[in-house]
Amino acid sequence: MIKKVFIEYTKQGYPTKFTITAFDSPQFYAFTMENDNISGKWTGEFQKLAARKTKIIFTEDVTAKKFYMKPFVKSYLKKQQQTYVHDLAAYLAKNSHA
Secondary structure, eight states: OOOOOEEEOTTOOOOOEEEEEEEETTTTTEEEESSSEEEEEEEEEEEEETEEEEEEEEEEEEEEESGHHHHHHHHHHHHHHHHHHHHHHHHHHHHHOO
C-alpha cells in the first residue's frame, strides 16, 4: 500500500499531518498523526453487528510534545473521536442506498 499523506486544519487554521499506514475497508483503518503539540498513531476497527449496527474500537498511542499539553491529550482525542463518528454517520446516512 502506498502511504497517503494529508493535512487537516482546525477551524482556527491549526494543521495536523496524517499518514495512512493501513486501510482494509470497511474493517480497519490506521494512521500516524503529528502536529506541534502531539505525535502518535491511531487505529480504528469496525465490526458489523447487524444490518445497521457497527461496533467501533479506537486505539490511540499519542504523546504530548510539550509537558503542559499532557493533561489535555485525552480530552482532545475523545472530542476528535466523537467528531469522526458523527461525520462518518452523517456521510453514511447521506450516501446510503438502503
